[in-house]
Amino acid sequence: MKVALIYMSRHGTTEKIIKHIAEQLTGEVQIFNLADEKYPDIRNFSNIIIGGSIHYGSIQTEIRHFCKRNMHELLERRIGLFVCCLLSTRDSDQFERAFPLVLKAHSKASAVFEGDLIYNKLNAIERLIFNPSKEEQDVIAINESAIKAFVSAFLNENAVASTPYIPLKS
Numbered sequence: 001m002k003v004a005l006i007y008m009s010r011h012g013t014t015e016k017i018i019k020h021i022a023e024q025l026t027g028e029v030q031i032f033n034l035a036d037e038k039y040p041d042i043r044n045f046s047n048i049i050i051g052g053s054i055h056y057g058s059i060q061t062e063i064r065h066f067c068k069r070n071m072h073e074l075l076e077r078r079i080g081l082f083v084c085c086l087l088s089t090r091d092s093d094q095f096e097r098a099f100p101l102v103l104k105a106h107s108k109a110s111a112v113f114e115g116d117l118i119y120n121k122l123n124a125i126e127r128l129i130f131n132p133s134k135e136e137q138d139v140i141a142i143n144e145s146a147i148k149a150f151v152s153a154f155l156n157e158n159a160v161a162s163t164p165y166i167p168l169k170s
Contacts, residue, residue, distance in 0.1 A: 001027035004045040008034045008052045008060040013084045017113055017147060018051060024151045034062040042073055049080040049109075049154065052098065059083060059098035067100055075102065080109040080154040109153035113146060 003025050009015040015033070022029050032040035042048060052063035067074065081103060085094045095112045096104075104110065 001025070001047060002045050003027065003029045003047040003049065004040065004042050005029060005031045006034065006040060006042075006048060006050045006063075006066060007032070008062045010053055010060070013113075014051050014053045017082070017084060018049075020144065020147045021049060021151055024148065025155075034060070034066060038062065039069075040066075042070060042077075045077065047078045047154075048074060049082070050099075051082040051084070054083050054085040054094045054098065059094075063098070067103055071100070071102070075106055078154070079103065079107050080111075080150065081107045082109075082111040082113060082150060084113050108156070109150050111146060111150040113150075114143060 005018050005022055007014050007018045009018075018031060022031060030045070034040075050063065050067065052059040081095075081099050083095050083098045095110065099107075
């Protein structure tokens with residue numbers, strides 16, 4: 001199996017999760033960090049996992065642009081989608097806004113992983129938002145069993161694309 005893992009990470013949590021995913025896959029696995037390689041060639045990959053982190057309510061612009069540029073090819077492949085989000089109370093909303101509806105509908109696996117909060121990696125504004133008490137306390141929240149479940153769903157040959165939840169306007 002040939003798998004492309006495509007991600008963008010601001011503080012390193014998404015990169016950690018991508019590496020955990022890569023360790024669980026067999027065959028040829030290639031990792032593309034969109035910060036280093038803005039236009040990865042995905043034509044030779046039949047399986048693609050895309051992940052990014054949520055900051056200020058949105059996934060990285062590079063992830064959105066990658067999905068838009070490669071929409072046709074992505075819809076012809078097995079894909080998995082995930083986001084990292086520290087604020088787990090709003091994680092379903094974050095995922096819903098992160099990826100185009102058609103990709104979410106086509107995805108064989110999707111997940112919202114809780115992220116880490118490493119205080120010394122935050123800028124001044126982020127420190128005010130995430131830590132108003134001024135205590136320099138890291139939060140480590142990577143859930144390895146959730147990552148394993150995501151990979152298992154992605155590899156499941158019988159998996160059908162999930163039907164996206166579309167809330168009705170009141």
